[in-house]
Amino acid sequence: MSDKKTTKNLILDAAEKLFAARGFYGVSIRQITTEASVDPALASYHFGKKKDIFDAVMLRRAEILNRERIQMLDDCIRRAKPNPAPLNEIIDAFTHALLNRSNKGGAGWKSYFAIIAQINNHAELGGEIMTQYFDPLAKKFLSAIHATMPESNPEDLYWCYHFLSGALTLTFSGTDRISNLSNGLCPASDLDAVHERLVPFITAGFEAFKAKYSN
């Protein structure tokens, strides 16, 4: 995202980094502008309120991601025609762009996903922002999943999606808990290891509900 080092981008980059580390309320405008080596007044000039900086940080990468993810979903649906897309490919389309960017996209992307992880689990900020940016996409994926598991209870599928969302976002959080817990065997930063395991884990979880409520 370091396209051009305009003042706006310098502020957004600094804000992204600091919000990721300490959360929305843990960062002041002055810390952001200091980190960006920019005058404090410029934050208000370019963005307005602090919340507007936060929204701008969220927005600039959301569009890129959503485009990639919808593309992957459409591709796997097209490949499978006239059958429904296989479940594991749908899950992969949902997660691939995220894990890949977090892994190889550079520090800015890593910070971005750490913020996503925080707000997804935050009572106040979570509902509003995630709904705004990611719900349309979530609905597309859920309808693809329903198409490939038509006999399943929709309620089950929503909850499974919820578990997927939680497992995925914790992976982005940037906490080293899994590293400590495994005595270094599983570094939290090893997103290739996650990628390899998340898709089969989640796919198997969904499949446990293939026809559970037919009895």
Place this chain on the structure above:
Amino acid sequence: MSDKKTTKNLILDAAEKLFAARGFYGVSIRQITTEASVDPALASYHFGKKKDIFDAVMLRRAEILNRERIQMLDDCIRRAKPNPAPLNEIIDAFTHALLNRSNKGGAGWKSYFAIIAQINNHAELGGEIMTQYFDPLAKKFLSAIHATMPESNPEDLYWCYHFLSGALTLTFSGTDRISNLSNGLCPASDLDAVHERLVPFITAGFEAFKAKYSN
């Protein structure tokens, strides 16, 4: 936790409620003492720094929970002897006390779990606090899981545990995203619905790695 309405407890109850809603940095000491209808100076007198209030909030329920969860784990291990405990019972022992308290324990417990969800996904607070309070227990559960899936790759099991942790804590977060997404079909507050589905979902996820790396 409203054992006795001492000043200390009033402060802890208020802090718990506010931290759950807005996070550690989103709440001031004065907001806490106002909510508690108590003089601002008493927070310092009883606890010291703001972080000490937070630690006290975390600590008072952690012990109760961990005792219950270890008890359930030991019970299901004993019942299964001389065989290893079944996987689904281990997962249930891990999650039951949490979901049950969150569901039926009252507003204080609900707030407590919302805080857990936040810090579990928070880069700065997450590693330290979760490690401190919950890692010994996590290790006990992982070793029980390993005993029932001895042929599995330990790395796989750690990552599966990580996915479990994410799915579980998002459930506690108190965001209404799943309610909105499902047009009210799945209220986020319906923890019975979660309980029913989380255990089979996670169990199936783990079982996908029963012998994956034998090929």
Place this chain on the structure above:
DNA sequence: GTCTATAGCTTGATAGAC
């Protein structure tokens, strides 16, 4: 677009009377 200066407020924390 950028900077200085500042208004007006809230913060965490404490000293000292009761």
Place this chain on the structure above:
DNA sequence: GTCTATCAAGCTATAGAC
């Protein structure tokens, strides 16, 4: 244990010169 009073520091946000 509780309260009043207060400090120094930091905060958001803006007005106005350049």
